[in-house]
Amino acid sequence: MIEQITDEIPLQQLQVSKRNVRTVEDFKRALADNLYYKRGQAVYTATRHDIYVALAHTVRDYLMERWHKTVETYFQTRPKFVYYLSAEYLPGQQITQNLLYSETTDLARQALAEWGLDLNDLIALEPEPGLGNGGLGRLAACFMDSMATLDIPAYSFGIRYEFGIFRQSFQDGWQEESPDEWLFYGNPWEFSQPDDMVEVCFGGHTEHHVDDQGRHRVRWIHGQTLLGEPCHMLVPGYGTGTVNLLRLWRARASREFDFELFDVGDYARAVEQKTASENISKVLYPNDNTPEGKELRLKQQYFFVACSLKMIVSRTLQFNRGLFELPDKAVVQLNDTHPVVAIPELMRLLMDEHGLSWDEAWDITRRTFAYTCHTLMPEALEKWPVSLFGKLLPRHLEIVYEINHRFLQEVRVRFPGDEERVRRMSIIEEWPEQVCMAHLAASCSFSINGVAKLQSSLLKEHTLRDFYEMWPEKFNNKTNGVTPRRWVRMANPRLSELITSKIGDGWLRDMDQLEALVPYADQADFRQVWRVVKRENKVALAAHIGKSVGVQVDPDSLYDAMVKRLHEYKRQLLKALHIITLYQRLKADPALDIVPRTFIFGAKAAAGYHIAKLIIKLINSLAEVINSDPALNDRLKVVFLPNFNVTLGERIYPAVDVSEQISMAGKEASGTGNMKFALNGALTVGTLDGANIEIRERVGKENFFLFGLTVPEVMAQKEAGYNPLDYYYGNPELKRAIDWIVSGDLGGDKALFQPLVDSLLHKDEYLLLADYASYVECQERVDEAYRDAASWTRMSILNAARCGHFSSDRTIRQYNEEIWRAPPLPVGL
Ligand code: F58
Numbered sequence: 165m166i167e168q169i170t171d172e173i174p175l176q177q178l179q180v181s182k183r184n185v186r187t188v189e190d191f192k193r194a195l196a197d198n199l200y201y202k203r204g205q206a207v208y209t210a211t212r213h214d215i216y217v218a219l220a221h222t223v224r225d226y227l228m229e230r231w232h233k234t235v236e237t238y239f240q241t242r243p244k245f246v247y248y249l250s251a252e253y254l255p256g257q258q259i260t261q262n263l264l265y266s267e268t269t270d271l272a273r274q275a276l277a278e279w280g281l282d283l284n285d286l287i288a289l290e291p292e293p294g295l296g297n298g299g300l301g302r303l304a305a306c307f308m309d310s311m312a313t314l315d316i317p318a319y320s321f322g323i324r325y326e327f328g329i330f331r332q333s334f335q336d337g338w339q340e341e342s343p344d345e346w347l348f349y350g351n352p353w354e355f356s357q358p359d360d361m362v363e364v365c366f367g368g369h370t371e372h373h374v375d376d377q378g379r380h381r382v383r384w385i386h387g388q389t390l391l392g393e394p395c396h397m398l399v400p401g402y403g404t405g406t407v408n409l410l411r412l413w414r415a416r417a418s419r420e421f422d423f424e425l426f427d428v429g430d431y432a433r434a435v436e437q438k439t440a441s442e443n444i445s446k447v448l449y450p451n452d453n454t455p456e457g458k459e460l461r462l463k464q465q466y467f468f469v470a471c472s473l474k475m476i477v478s479r480t481l482q483f484n485r486g487l488f489e490l491p492d493k494a495v496v497q498l499n500d501t502h503p504v505v506a507i508p509e510l511m512r513l514l515m516d517e518h519g520l521s522w523d524e525a526w527d528i529t530r531r532t533f534a535y536t537c538h539t540l541m542p543e544a545l546e547k548w549p550v551s552l553f554g555k556l557l558p559r560h561l562e563i564v565y566e567i568n569h570r571f572l573q574e575v576r577v578r579f580p581g582d583e584e585r586v587r588r589m590s591i592i593e594e595w596p597e598q599v600c601m602a603h604l605a606a607s608c609s610f611s612i613n614g615v616a617k618l619q620s621s622l623l624k625e626h627t628l629r630d631f632y633e634m635w636p637e638k639f640n641n642k643t644n645g646v647t648p649r650r651w652v653r654m655a656n657p658r659l660s661e662l663i664t665s666k667i668g669d670g671w672l673r674d675m676d677q678l679e680a681l682v683p684y685a686d687q688a689d690f691r692q693v694w695r696v697v698k699r700e701n702k703v704a705l706a707a708h709i710g711k712s713v714g715v716q717v718d719p720d721s722l723y724d725a726m727v728k729r730l731h732e733y734k735r736q737l738l739k740a741l742h743i744i745t746l747y748q749r750l751k752a753d754p755a756l757d758i759v760p761r762t763f764i765f766g767a768k769a770a771a772g773y774h775i776a777k778l779i780i781k782l783i784n785s786l787a788e789v790i791n792s793d794p795a796l797n798d799r800l801k802v803v804f805l806p807n808f809n810v811t812l813g814e815r816i817y818p819a820v821d822v823s824e825q826i827s828m829a830g831k832e833a834s835g836t837g838n839m840k841f842a843l844n845g846a847l848t849v850g851t852l853d854g855a856n857i858e859i860r861e862r863v864g865k866e867n868f869f870l871f872g873l874t875v876p877e878v879m880a881q882k883e884a885g886y887n888p889l890d891y892y893y894g895n896p897e898l899k900r901a902i903d904w905i906v907s908g909d910l911g912g913d914k915a916l917f918q919p920l921v922d923s924l925l926h927k928d929e930y931l932l933l934a935d936y937a938s939y940v941e942c943q944e945r946v947d948e949a950y951r952d953a954a955s956w957t958r959m960s961i962l963n964a965a966r967c968g969h970f971s972s973d974r975t976i977r978q979y980n981e982e983i984w985r986a987p988p989l990p991v992g993l
Pocket residue numbers: 252297298299300301303451452453454455456538539544615644832833834835836854
């Protein structure tokens with residue numbers, strides 16, 4: 165790391181100049197300056213993309229002034245910091261957000277219009293950073309936004325993947341993946357900081373010795389060294405001067421390491437190995453809910469954790485009196501198990517690099533970390549083979565063994581004679597020998613939280629039950645939330661304007677204020693405008709669908725959407741069975757009176773998840789058959805929009821009438837799409853799973869379409885020896901739908917979808933057949949309810965009005981009050 169200069173140059177010499185751009189003229193000048201000085205282009209030679217970059221720099225300059233003020237405040241106040249560690253972030257397009265937060269949207273629009281350019285055309289050029297798979301990564305982005313908005317001193321750390329989540333396209337209905345080259349044209353929002361690179365080591369072995377004060381010390385003689393280069397992105401708060409940072413680490417080959425090979429004259433191999441070490445931050449693993457047990461994945465985890473902790477420790481030393489103050493000055497939130505190797509890494513830093521004893525290091529470590537668990541899927545609990553862990557991180561493995569040894573002693577003291585419990589709780593699993601990251605997290609963190617009430621209870625009762633019995637006080641719930649800025653204000657400007665026209669704009673920083681809309685649900689004229697807004701959004705989405713997949717959809721049909729990762733437990737296949745049933749009913753009785761529906765899907769399947777990919781193919785085949793059947797008279801349409809991501813979500817959520825949240829009860833930890841839909845006035849068709857339960861409690865059971873088995877019922881079915889064939893033979897309509905899948909009518913090879921049918925009939929792990937009848941019946945209630953526009957709109961308004969609770973500001977406030985205790989530090993605008 166290159167020395168900082170603040171000790172040498174008096175701070176007052178480093179005052180930054182204010183740009184003070186407040187008029188369209190100023191903005192145009194700043195834009196031209198940036199185009200000329202930063203981009204190296206003249207107005208005569210610039211491409212549209214050059215102008216986009218100049219625009220991004222102009223907006224960024226605004227935020228830099230605020231960032232500077234924030235840093236000044238932090239340096240002067242030395243507050244307690246929240247450090248959020250997450251392997252994934254899905255922040256969405258930056259330009260729209262940064263224009264909004266810097267209040268420059270109108271200036272930019274006008275300035276560009278004077279140049280004959282349309283702001284929206286430039287916005288469309290920005291690729292979104294797809295540095296995550298799904299809910300977990302998007303939640304991290306909502307949390308950053310809320311932390312800054314609530315003036316919480318915070319840093320978020322992650323990996324600067326060169327390739328984010330793959331781009332999805334369809335070839336003959338099959339998913340195809342192509343690389344997401346989001347950095348191809350550079351990223352105007354990031355500041356790389358090569359002077360702050362830190363060294364990270366892997367491999368090698370350890371040496372134990374006694375130092376000259378007679379203390380037992382360990383040296384890690386590492387095998388490989390590489391560098392982490394930080395890249396910063398600004399995280400502005402809304403309506404405040406606070407601008408926090410997202411620090412993403414990029415792997416660079418260490419020079420020292422190159423020289424060794426260059427010395428022996430093996431130039432080609434030296435360059436090859438350089439590339440190999442830079443591969444660490446090359447690509448995001450595209451798995452959702454099943455960890456990838458690859459060596460490179462563990463390297464990624466340790467890489468970003470080691471870089472981040474080095475910075476946290478050195479900041480603590482710089483700002484405070486010593487490392488003993490760490491737990492009072494820092495709290496590290498672990499976003500699932502992916503960064504959990506931070507625990508042995510902090511122990512190692514404190515003992516081996518800063519000379520603390522085990523007890524001293526342990527006391528600091530166990531008061532520093534808090535852990536969030538985002539799953540209920542047993543297969544999602546990360547485990548690393550001991551051999552792999554020890555090969556890459558020999559010192560950490562020793563530390564984990566020692567933590568485990570001491571921890572199991574504690575268990576034995578608490579539960580004498582209960583060796584079975586000791587075995588269950590061990591951080592190291594036997595046969596095969598694996599390090600269980602969730603156990604490491606649970607035993608070493610001072611807080612363990614789930615992400616919705618039901619999941620938090622199930623963690624206590626099942627997944628982490630032994631840990632709950634040991635430390636009930638560590639367990640807590642923090643129901644997820646989403647940021648109202650991106651998911652209402654930016655995604656749905658029409659609705660936002662309507663809301664603001666009635667209740668003011670306070671809801672953007674205090675979403676509970678949406679409650680003030682409740683009385684409007686009973687006003688016919690308000691319902692009318694609400695409907696107009698929804699319809700305009702539906703028209704806009706119809707235009708996008710037309711452009712994207714070439715299907716014409718009717719904005720007056722009911723839009724029924726299921727957008728989320730493709731996973732069997734989420735049950736996209738149950739939705740498909742419902743569509744097939746409607747199709748068959750219409751074929752059997754062409755005069756049947758149903759509300760015309762447009763089914764909208766968006767979902768990526770992990771590249772190696774064959775059944776999930778087959779489900780995509782099935783839905784696309786279904787779309788082809790249904791969309792081209794003239795006998796249906798356009799009453800059903802099915803569209804699968806490719807490449808579902810944050811930007812596409814922003815188009816879909818505002819335009820939907822029915823939100824499908826149909827996971828098997830007890831599987832979806834929370835869900836956050838459910839919240840985005842409800843806030844935009846969609847009604848939920850859902851099971852009693854994840855946050856659906858809390859949404860239903862808030863919006864009222866009369867404004868929510870409930871179906872399906874509950875968790876105890878699911879368990880009872882499984883215990884009783886669930887047999888899907890009972891449902892198959894017991895329900896002719898269900899049998900007809902399933903049989904049709906392999907009838908050949910779906911086009912192509914008859915046997916193609918046989919694996920889906922086999923898995924339904926012979927296993928049906930997620931009880932689709934058991935829930936089918938209830939689901940179809942529930943959809944009939946939806947059909948009926950949609951016919952009464954007044955009452956539907958009333959329900960829609962009540963959904964939005966009563967979901968203020970699901971703001972990530974509320975979630976973050978709870979994290980801060982109950983876990984972090986980092987006093988907010990307002991930075992004026
Ligand atoms: C999701 N998990 C949960 N994991 O499935 C969802 O219910 C919840 O709302 C959301 O977290 C936020 O709490 C999730 O998205 C992943 O994508 C992991 C990525 C890394 C590999 C393992 C899955």
